[in-house]
Amino acid sequence: MTRAPWRWLAAFVIACLVVTRVPAAVDPLPFKDHAEEVRFQNLAKQLRCLVCQNENLQDSSAPLAADLRREVFKQMQAGKSDAQIKSWLTERYSDFVLYDPPLRTGTWLLWFGPLLIVLVGALVVAATIRKRSLAHRNSAPPATPEDDW
Amino acid sequence: MNTRLLPLLGFLLLLALLGFGIWWSSTHDLREVPSPLIDKPAPQFSLPLLEFPTRSFGSKDLAGEPYLLNVFASWCFACRDEHPILMQQGKRLGIRLVGFNYKDEAADAKRWLAQYGNPYDVVIADLPGKVAIDFGVTGAPESFLVDGNGIIRYKHISPITPEVIERELLPRIAAMRGGGP
Numbered sequence: 001m002t003r004a005p006w007r008w009l010a011a012f013v014i015a016c017l018v019v020t021r022v023p024a025a026v027d028p029l030p031f032k033d034h035a036e037e038v039r040f041q042n043l044a045k046q047l048r049c050l051v052c053q054n055e056n057l058q059d060s061s062a063p064l065a066a067d068l069r070r071e072v073f074k075q076m077q078a079g080k081s082d083a084q085i086k087s088w089l090t091e092r093y094s095d096f097v098l099y100d101p102p103l104r105t106g107t108w109l110l111w112f113g114p115l116l117i118v119l120v121g122a123l124v125v126a127a128t129i130r131k132r133s134l135a136h137r138n139s140a141p142p143a144t145p146e147d148d149w
Numbered sequence: 150m151n152t153r154l155l156p157l158l159g160f161l162l163l164l165a166l167l168g169f170g171i172w173w174s175s176t177h178d179l180r181e182v183p184s185p186l187i188d189k190p191a192p193q194f195s196l197p198l199l200e201f202p203t204r205s206f207g208s209k210d211l212a213g214e215p216y217l218l219n220v221f222a223s224w225c226f227a228c229r230d231e232h233p234i235l236m237q238q239g240k241r242l243g244i245r246l247v248g249f250n251y252k253d254e255a256a257d258a259k260r261w262l263a264q265y266g267n268p269y270d271v272v273i274a275d276l277p278g279k280v281a282i283d284f285g286v287t288g289a290p291e292s293f294l295v296d297g298n299g300i301i302r303y304k305h306i307s308p309i310t311p312e313v314i315e316r317e318l319l320p321r322i323a324a325m326r327g328g329g330p
Contacts, residue, residue: 050182050287050288051287051288053179053180063252063278064278064286064287064288067277067278067279067281067282068282071279071282090185091185091186092185092186092282092283092284092285093182093185093285093287094182094183094184094185094285096182096183
């Protein structure tokens with residue numbers, strides 16, 4: 001077993017590499033209990049990082065995101081509700097900071113547009129089926145259902 | 150109309166939507182999030198001066214006269230493009246130029262200003278970035294035009310160019326001067 005020390009050294013070096021390469025995206029915040037941590041993470045996931053716009057506040061390692069996480073945490077400690085913290089952020093960064101835009105006249109189409117499209121599609125499908133069944137009935141009245149297929 | 154053409158029509162519509170998306174993102178800077186602070190009072194703040202960290206400077210010292218708050222940092226690459234414009238044309242604005250040194254080490258910022266020149270009337274330092282959050286700063290460079298009543302009139306994200314000075318800043322400054330005493 002003369003090679004064992006080398007193996008230990010190699011293992012140690014690899015372990016060091018692995019440990020130092022763990023991304024430090026989320027700076028540890030002093031949560032008082034698990035419930036608070038869950039609440040914080042839930043809130044941070046609904047907020048957008050303004051620097052890397054496709055990342056949420058929880059995942060982003062941008063310095064601004066770290067600052068905002070700290071602010072959100074501070075306000076949670078001060079007893080602010082999630083809604084209060086969100087409005088504090090939107091006052092500064094507009095609705096853009098929220099992943100779910102609030103429902104109001106300007107965002108009506110955004111919220112219900114997809115439903116509208118589905119409804120239009122359903123109407124088109126219904127109309128087509130009706131037209132086909134009418135045409136079928138008119139052209140071949142005595143046909144049995146088996147002939148259809 | 151031949152209904153067999155409908156899928157092709159649908160496909161063409163999708164293609165048009167894709168083309169619109171490409172056109173939109175190439176003509177619009179997606180970083181330019183509209184600031185909700187436009188036409189609202191600038192946040193109250195007091196920050197240490199870069200040159201004299203024991204002395205603070207803030208909204209009280211700036212009240213009464215319009216100013217341009219320019220967010221910059223030595224770590225910011227785009228600020229290097231913006232800086233010569235401010236050096237050459239900053240005086241044309243005819244208002245105070247406030248340098249807002251954002252999340253920067255004082256030594257780095259001083260070295261940066263010594264190397265490229267200092268176009269600012271005053272430079273304040275926000276190392277923790279707390280006041281920057283109140284201004285809704287998302288990065289550097291960003292600039293805020295604040296009038297004599299302390300109301301934010303305009304925000305520009307990304308470097309100030311001669312076109313921005315000509316088209317956006319100068320007309321607004323002239324309007325402020327015309328409107329106020």
